[in-house]
Amino acid sequence: MADLLTVTDAGLYCAQGDFYIDPWRRVPRAIITHAHADHARSGCGRYLCAAPGMLVLRSRVGNAAPIDSLRHGDTLSINGVEVSLHPAGHVLGSAQVRLSHGGTTWVVTGDYKLEADPTCDPFEPVECDVFVTESTFGLPVYRWQDPKTVAAEINAWWRANRDAGRTSVLLAYALGKAQRLAAAVDPSIGPIIGHGAVMKMVEAYRASGVRLPPIDRVPPRTRKMGAGRALVIAPPSVAGSRWLDIFGETSVAMASGWMTLRGVRRRRGFDKGFVVSDHADFPGLLTAIAASRARRVLVTHGFTDTLTRLLQERGVDAAVLPTRFAGEAPPDAAVVDGEDGDSEDGAGGQADPHASPEPDDREEEQE
Amino acid sequence: MKRFTDLYWRLDATTSTNEKVEALRDYFAAAPAEDAACAMKVLSGGRQLRAVSTALLRAWAAEAAGIPLWLVEECYAHVGDLAETLALILPHEGAEAVTEGVGMGLAECMRTTILELRAADDEQKRATVEQVWKRLAPRERIVWHKLLTGGCRVGVSRTLVARALAEVAGVDPAVMARRLMGAGITDADSYRSLMTREPTAADARRPYPFLLAAAVECEPGDLGAVTDWIAEWKWDGMRAQIVRRGDDATLWSRGEELVNEAFPEIVAAAAALPTGTVLDGELLAVRGQSLLGFAAVSKRSGRRRVPRKLLDEVPCVFVAYDLLELDGIDIRGLPLTERRRRLEALVPLPCTAGGGPAATAAAYAAVTENAAALPPRLLHSPCVVGASWESLAAARSTSRDRGVEGLMLKRRTSPYGVGRVRGDWWKWKIEPFEIDAVLLYAQAGHGRRAGLHSDYTLGVWHDGRLVPVAKAYSGLADAEIVELDRIVRATTLERHGPVRVVQPTQVFQLAFEGISRSTRHKAGVAVRFPRIVRWRREKTPPDAGTLADLMRLIDMATVGNSPHPEAMA
Numbered sequence: 001m002a003d004l005l006t007v008t009d010a011g012l013y014c015a016q017g018d019f020y021i022d023p024w025r026r027v028p029r030a031i032i033t034h035a036h037a038d039h040a041r042s043g044c045g046r047y048l049c050a051a052p053g054m055l056v057l058r059s060r061v062g063n064a065a066p067i068d069s070l071r072h073g074d075t076l077s078i079n080g081v082e083v084s085l086h087p088a089g090h091v092l093g094s095a096q097v098r099l100s101h102g103g104t105t106w107v108v109t110g111d112y113k114l115e116a117d118p119t120c121d122p123f124e125p126v127e128c129d130v131f132v133t134e135s136t137f138g139l140p141v142y143r144w145q146d147p148k149t150v151a152a153e154i155n156a157w158w159r160a161n162r163d164a165g166r167t168s169v170l171l172a173y174a175l176g177k178a179q180r181l182a183a184a185v186d187p188s189i190g191p192i193i194g195h196g197a198v199m200k201m202v203e204a205y206r207a208s209g210v211r212l213p214p215i216d217r218v219p220p221r222t223r224k225m226g227a228g229r230a231l232v233i234a235p236p237s238v239a240g241s242r243w244l245d246i247f248g249e250t251s252v253a254m255a256s257g258w259m260t261l262r263g264v265r266r267r268r269g270f271d272k273g274f275v276v277s278d279h280a281d282f283p284g285l286l287t288a289i290a291a292s293r294a295r296r297v298l299v300t301h302g303f304t305d306t307l308t309r310l311l312q313e314r315g316v317d318a319a320v321l322p323t324r325f326a327g328e329a330p331p332d333a334a335v336v337d338g339e340d341g342d343s344e345d346g347a348g349g350q351a352d353p354h355a356s357p358e359p360d361d362r363e364e365e366q367e
Numbered sequence: 368m369k370r371f372t373d374l375y376w377r378l379d380a381t382t383s384t385n386e387k388v389e390a391l392r393d394y395f396a397a398a399p400a401e402d403a404a405c406a407m408k409v410l411s412g413g414r415q416l417r418a419v420s421t422a423l424l425r426a427w428a429a430e431a432a433g434i435p436l437w438l439v440e441e442c443y444a445h446v447g448d449l450a451e452t453l454a455l456i457l458p459h460e461g462a463e464a465v466t467e468g469v470g471m472g473l474a475e476c477m478r479t480t481i482l483e484l485r486a487a488d489d490e491q492k493r494a495t496v497e498q499v500w501k502r503l504a505p506r507e508r509i510v511w512h513k514l515l516t517g518g519c520r521v522g523v524s525r526t527l528v529a530r531a532l533a534e535v536a537g538v539d540p541a542v543m544a545r546r547l548m549g550a551g552i553t554d555a556d557s558y559r560s561l562m563t564r565e566p567t568a569a570d571a572r573r574p575y576p577f578l579l580a581a582a583v584e585c586e587p588g589d590l591g592a593v594t595d596w597i598a599e600w601k602w603d604g605m606r607a608q609i610v611r612r613g614d615d616a617t618l619w620s621r622g623e624e625l626v627n628e629a630f631p632e633i634v635a636a637a638a639a640l641p642t643g644t645v646l647d648g649e650l651l652a653v654r655g656q657s658l659l660g661f662a663a664v665s666k667r668s669g670r671r672r673v674p675r676k677l678l679d680e681v682p683c684v685f686v687a688y689d690l691l692e693l694d695g696i697d698i699r700g701l702p703l704t705e706r707r708r709r710l711e712a713l714v715p716l717p718c719t720a721g722g723g724p725a726a727t728a729a730a731y732a733a734v735t736e737n738a739a740a741l742p743p744r745l746l747h748s749p750c751v752v753g754a755s756w757e758s759l760a761a762a763r764s765t766s767r768d769r770g771v772e773g774l775m776l777k778r779r780t781s782p783y784g785v786g787r788v789r790g791d792w793w794k795w796k797i798e799p800f801e802i803d804a805v806l807l808y809a810q811a812g813h814g815r816r817a818g819l820h821s822d823y824t825l826g827v828w829h830d831g832r833l834v835p836v837a838k839a840y841s842g843l844a845d846a847e848i849v850e851l852d853r854i855v856r857a858t859t860l861e862r863h864g865p866v867r868v869v870q871p872t873q874v875f876q877l878a879f880e881g882i883s884r885s886t887r888h889k890a891g892v893a894v895r896f897p898r899i900v901r902w903r904r905e906k907t908p909p910d911a912g913t914l915a916d917l918m919r920l921i922d923m924a925t926v927g928n929s930p931h932p933e934a935m936a
């Protein structure tokens with residue numbers, strides 16, 4: 001029988017149900033795995049997302065769009081295709097999309113991670129026939145440490161900066177990683193300050209019932225604020241900008257999975273790099289693939305060729321899902337900026353020159 | 368080992384000179400002499416021996432990690448550093464348990480896990496390697512892998528090491544810098560003698576730190592009155608010092624290596640100098656009155672032993688342009704004019720190669736008689752006389768025909784400083800050769816640019832095809848490299864390991880200093896010091912230059928065969 005999903009000009013399309021998953025064009029009906037800019041474009045006719053991600057998605061696509069939500073595990077029939085959403089552990093409200101039709105089950109992971117994250121529901125393995133997985137960090141050099149160990153490293157860095165009278169600036173993606181880091185650090189060390197783009201999402205998280213420590217907003221730039229003591233969480237685009245001037249002497253650290261590599265750390269010229277990712281590491285990808293018990297695995301954005309070849313050698317029926325997304329996520333400057341947001345959507349956007357420009361996270365981060 | 372690993376990462380983590388010196392000082396203050404000597408060898412960037420082949424290491428690591436070898440190679444192509452790649456893929460389990468690392472000093476670790484391995488068979492090697500892997504955390508493994516494969520390079524200059532050692536030893540940094548030149552720190556004893564407060568016997572052979580020139584960034588007229596300056600040709604050879612002290616003469620390259628073996632005829636000639644003499648100058652390859660250029664000298668410079676044939680093929684002279692020590696007295700503090708006066712008295716023959724004027728030939732004949740005692744392989748670099756900046760500019764414009772790289776401008780009153788002292792010595796080089804070339808291959812860089820395609824092979828047209836003519840590693844801004852990296856990925860036609868063959872779409876203005884015919888290069892030409900000047904976004908491949916254009920440049924660059932009656936005295 002026909003595949004439940006195909007790649008079209010507008011994105012991943014389910015013909016049987018007549019809907020798209022994370023389309024990169026405006027379509028009548030879109031199921032959204034999570035609210036990062038590359039997966040959640042504004043302007044669609046109707047959205048469906050997991051219930052915990054409702055407010056976050058709303059803050060991204062605007063108030064006008066009709067958004068339906070589905071509790072994790074509940075089933076909805078769309079034109080005869082059974083749809084259910086299951087936690088992906090990536091950011092608040094991130095979901096794997098399970099489709100069932102004519103006796104065949106597909107799961108699209110969106111982005112996911114297996115590590116514990118107090119700001120979202122943990123990844124739930126879902127058995128299926130066909131598993132569509134991301135592969136952002138699909139090389140064995142990418143293996144994450146225990147989140148507690150990394151949190152201790154960040155706390156130690158913050159404390160040392162505070163003792164030396166420097167402001168700690170931690171660069172992280174505004175949706176998801178910023179909140180996860182805020183929840184992980186030790187607020188007794190000093191005040192936590194959030195960049196405007198971060199605060200917008202902090203509010204959506206709090207309104208969704210996620211507990212976060214007190215985070216101050218950056219006031220109008222009148223005088224130095226929290227200088228020497230604070231931990232400032234801001235999107236990567238502020239690196240090297242005048243925006244940092246109000247904090248006096250700073251130590252700037254980047255939190256990203258790409259920080260695993262010495263070359264990337266050095267090239268970006270940050271004072272410090274913390275290996276923190278909301279994507280699965282290499283063992284995580286293999287674990288999730290095995291847990292799906294799928295007879296067929298389709299690999300999308302990231303190290304698609306590499307992971308596919310490895311799976312094939314291990315006897316798995318695997319193939320690259322030929323999306324128009326960039327085939328590889330190189331750890332260059334732009335991708336580090338938007339590990340979660342731009343690894344594919346940048347290319348997705350370019351691939352469709354007719355799509356109207358939409359406010360994405362990058363523009364937001366410029367504020 | 369842990370102490371050295373910490374030093375490695377502290378140096379790696381900072382770009383601040385002061386923080387680097389601080390890290391080095393902390394290390395040398397705490398390390399036992401034996402370890403410190405070992406660390407110095409590594410920091411000096413000298414030749415290191417490979418204890419285990421990287422092919423074996425890759426294979427063992429693949430097995431330990433439970434992944435196929437091709438995946439290790441993919442990882443390496445992505446990471447750009449083999450030591451790091453292997454450290455990252457190996458099982459982390461067990462590594463955390465050992466916080467002390469290999470519980471031994473650097474020297475002992477080097478001896479037992481690296482040096483002794485060289486004689487071992489593969490099975491013993493593997494047993495040791497696997498045992499060490501289990502005991503090291505990833506950050507320590509990287510450093511150990513680099514030591515093991517002989518590729519440990521640390522981004523600190525000798526000057527910084529000297530500064531840190533001087534602080535620890537409590538001696539003047541200049542003294543330490545001099546002691547370090549050519550000092551073979553091989554063991555605890557030699558390290559201790561390096562660190563002594565007293566003058567050491569080994570000081571006797573050491574050259575002085577080279578004074579380095581900077582490129583003129585303004586109009587030379589802005590340097591002030593032309594009468595404040597001495598102009599000389601900028602020779603296209605290899606910088607060197609002759610140190611004639613005690614009973615012997617030594618020849619030192621700017622890289623601070625002893626190069627006596629590569630230039631035996633110069634060393635023999637230097638023996639005729641009075642003891643207590645140090646000359647700074649240039650080794651030049653000269654045939655008759657023609658300068659053969661840097662490429663010729665470099666055929667000799669790396670040699671341990673020079674065959675007769677090469678001695679005949681590439682005859683060398685030493686052209687002195689400064690006198691640093693006379694009668695055993697350091698005269699670097701004297702004004703340049705004073706040093707030159709003494710130099711010309713000591714080495715009376717001027718170098719006239721590259722088209723000397725007739726007047727100089729007469730002067731040459733005059734001085735030859737009373738200078739008969741000194742072999743004609745020792746010459747001095749004559750002043751290029753110009754009454755105005757305009758006349759110097761005119762002299763400079765003859766550089767290419769002479770086979771020199773332009774002019775040097777040196778302030779008359781200046782002492783001979785240490786290192787790159789801005790303001791006293793300027794290079795006023797001729798404009799480089801340029802051609803528009805097309806990007807053909809790209810390769811991921813290493814170090815700071817690991818994972819980014821930043822090494823480019825460029826080509827020009829020949830018979831309707833693009834042929835590669837140069838590899839350029841630099842010249843683009845970081846943002847441009849990132850942008851080009853995207854284009855490379857998007858236009859890749861084939862991949863050969865880390866090298867990508869790309870669709871020819873991008874044109875670059877390529878500059879280079881020299882060009883010569885070459886049988887070793889496919890296109891038949893070799894360019895010297897190629898670099899990208901500008902990304903010609905407005906151009907497309909058909910606009911690029913041709914091999915015929917390059918051949919014409921070779922003809923232009925053919926050197927030193929016409930006399931130039933002007934500008935020399």
